[in-house]
Amino acid sequence: MQGEVLTAAKFDVDEIRKQFPVLSQKVYGKPLIYFDNAATSQKPLSVIHTITDYYSNYNANIHRGVHFLSQKASDAYDHVRVKVKEFINAAAQEEIIFTGGATDSINLVAYTWGRKFINEGDEIIISTLEHHSNIVPWQMLCEEKNAVLKVIPINDAGELMLDGLRKLLSAKTRFVAVSHTSNSLGTINPVDEIVDIVRKHAESIQHDIPVLIDAAQAMIHENIDVQKSDFDFVCFSSHKMLGPTGTGVLYGKTSRLSQMPPWRGGGDMISSVSFEKTTYNDIPYRFEAGTPHIAGVIGLGAAIDFLNNMDRKAALQHELLLTRHAQHVLSGIAGVKLIGTAAHKASVVSFIIDGVNAMDAGMYLDTQGIAVRTGHHCTEPLMHRFNIPGTIRASFSFYNTLHEVNILGEAVKKAIAFLKR
Amino acid sequence: MNGQRNKRNRSNMAASDIKQTEEEIISDFDLFEDWTQKYEYIIEMGLKLPPIDEKYKNDNYRIKGCQSSVWLNSYEKGGLLYFEADSDSAFVKGEIALLIKVLSGRTPQEIMDAELNFIDAIGLRQHIAVTRANGLASMIKQIKTYALAGINKP
Numbered sequence: 001m002q003g004e005v006l007t008a009a010k011f012d013v014d015e016i017r018k019q020f021p022v023l024s025q026k027v028y029g030k031p032l033i034y035f036d037n038a039a040t041s042q043k044p045l046s047v048i049h050t051i052t053d054y055y056s057n058y059n060a061n062i063h064r065g066v067h068f069l070s071q072k073a074s075d076a077y078d079h080v081r082v083k084v085k086e087f088i089n090a091a092a093q094e095e096i097i098f099t100g101g102a103t104d105s106i107n108l109v110a111y112t113w114g115r116k117f118i119n120e121g122d123e124i125i126i127s128t129l130e131h132h133s134n135i136v137p138w139q140m141l142c143e144e145k146n147a148v149l150k151v152i153p154i155n156d157a158g159e160l161m162l163d164g165l166r167k168l169l170s171a172k173t174r175f176v177a178v179s180h181t182s183n184s185l186g187t188i189n190p191v192d193e194i195v196d197i198v199r200k201h202a203e204s205i206q207h208d209i210p211v212l213i214d215a216a217q218a219m220i221h222e223n224i225d226v227q228k229s230d231f232d233f234v235c236f237s238s239h240k241m242l243g244p245t246g247t248g249v250l251y252g253k254t255s256r257l258s259q260m261p262p263w264r265g266g267g268d269m270i271s272s273v274s275f276e277k278t279t280y281n282d283i284p285y286r287f288e289a290g291t292p293h294i295a296g297v298i299g300l301g302a303a304i305d306f307l308n309n310m311d312r313k314a315a316l317q318h319e320l321l322l323t324r325h326a327q328h329v330l331s332g333i334a335g336v337k338l339i340g341t342a343a344h345k346a347s348v349v350s351f352i353i354d355g356v357n358a359m360d361a362g363m364y365l366d367t368q369g370i371a372v373r374t375g376h377h378c379t380e381p382l383m384h385r386f387n388i389p390g391t392i393r394a395s396f397s398f399y400n401t402l403h404e405v406n407i408l409g410e411a412v413k414k415a416i417a418f419l420k421r
Numbered sequence: 422m423n424g425q426r427n428k429r430n431r432s433n434m435a436a437s438d439i440k441q442t443e444e445e446i447i448s449d450f451d452l453f454e455d456w457t458q459k460y461e462y463i464i465e466m467g468l469k470l471p472p473i474d475e476k477y478k479n480d481n482y483r484i485k486g487c488q489s490s491v492w493l494n495s496y497e498k499g500g501l502l503y504f505e506a507d508s509d510s511a512f513v514k515g516e517i518a519l520l521i522k523v524l525s526g527r528t529p530q531e532i533m534d535a536e537l538n539f540i541d542a543i544g545l546r547q548h549i550a551v552t553r554a555n556g557l558a559s560m561i562k563q564i565k566t567y568a569l570a571g572i573n574k575p
Binding site: 028029357359360363364367389418419421 | 455456457460461464468489490509510511512513
């Protein structure tokens with residue numbers, strides 16, 4: 001606890017903010033306060049410049065041309081695979097598949113691993129906290145295969161109940177897919193413990209049970225070590241970790257990926273094509289059909305560089321400070337109720353206001369220059385669990401300030417005074 | 422022949438009524454300097470809109486595609502269609518109040534023909550229609566569906 005208090009001074013927010021041009025603007029005449037970081041993060045100059053540089057100076061298709069530009073673009077693209085591998089400590093760069101985003105990554109696993117290995121009556125386990133993108137692909141698979149989807153329950157604080165997981169595990173359990181961090185509540189799940197429980201169960205039933213981690217919300221905050229945690233699959237999006245939209249990553253253990261059939265056919269994923277028979281390329285290219293989002297991947301590389309070059313520990317401490325301060329400020333306002341009060345939590349604060357519609361309040365905050373998200377945050381089943389239609393969600397990043405949180409508190413008070421009549 | 426002409430005349434007359442009402446709203450909104458004032462005005466309108474009978478607050482009357490719950494009821498009197506609606510969002514109620522002001526008490530044909538240019542003119546569309554959160558487009562669609570049903574009625 002002592003160390004945490006000191007870090008606010010150690011972490012120079014003003015200096016960091018200079019790297020994010022979007023933050024220095026006014027909205028309706030008021031300084032923009034960007035508290036929608038769980039939806040997407042803002043981009044630092046280095047990422048913006050890297051993308052501009054690619055299109056200005058070496059735009060070319062990759063892995064095809066013999067010419068200078070193509071070689072340069074291919075090198076830059078391939079180099080990011082190495083960067084991602086190191087960032088999450090994968091065993092080999094072939095374990096890094098570039099996708100369109102975390103949603104795309106999850107769908108890839110459901111369509112390839114799922115279609116090959118899931119059979120009638122098999123059981124797939126997800127959790128109550130999941131984003132729709134870690135629910136629907138599994139539902140679609142279960143529908144197609146007549147398999148069963150089971151859901152880990154949560155307690156009133158918004159924490160996964162591991163006893164619930166233990167109860168769900170059966171002789172038919174074949175796959176477990178859970179989020180690392182909840183996008184709606186900020187709950188950080190005990191993913192290492194989950195893997196441990198699943199591994200022990202798999203051993204007892206003498207059947208393989210891979211674990212997929214949706215790390216879309218986690219990657220910008222946490223250090224993920226896929227080998228240490230023994231994850232089978234990890235999915236994440238570039239745009240939530242300072243990079244451009246339209247790009248994401250699927251990490252998979254080599255042993256898993258090499259078992260999986262291709263899903264999209266096209267260029268780059270083939271070894272040779274004839275009208276009689278096509279043979280497929282090795283991983284990772286087998287899963288990267290067509291011209292990829294080259295600028296997106298190169299931009300993701302710049303985002304990883306940015307994260308690597310900053311004091312991530314101090315940044316995380318700063319985010320925790322903002323979160324605690326926001327919880328303190330908001331819970332002190334009459335009529336405000338925090339939703340999701342997990343002990344282990346990322347920089348997301350979800351709340352409702354008694355007698356005030358969440359969207360009305362969100363729009364009021366917008367008039368004050370404050371960007372939040374309202375609604376169900378693509379987690380409708382989770383909202384049902386709390387018996388609410390949605391929340392107001394403020395999500396913080398390391399470039400936010402305590403002063404901004406104070407302004408949020410004042411604006412919420414004003415919103416209540418205006419809307420609750 | 423005669424009836425048809427009457428119908429057209431009435432349609433022409435009331436079409437300008439819709440236009441006039443839209444013009445009134447536009448000039449009201451011209452007084453506001455920024456979006457904040459417009460937002461506050463719409464909320465005020467919403468808070469003033471009378472609630473509908475609880476019996477209409479069920480899924481049969483609910484409009485899909487809105488982040489907030491919206492219930493819309495329609496009834497016909499003397500060849501004219503009337504609307505009443507409610508929502509858990511004051512802002513959405515304000516939007517409904519604007520739509521009711523323009524469209525309630527018109528013939529089905531007038532409602533179908535209404536272009537509703539005021540939504541763009543008062544700067545509402547740029548603030549809400551781009552987001553999926555707001556169901557203004559769904560509300561208009563539902564109102565027009567009622568109107569179409571009115572036209573097709575034998």
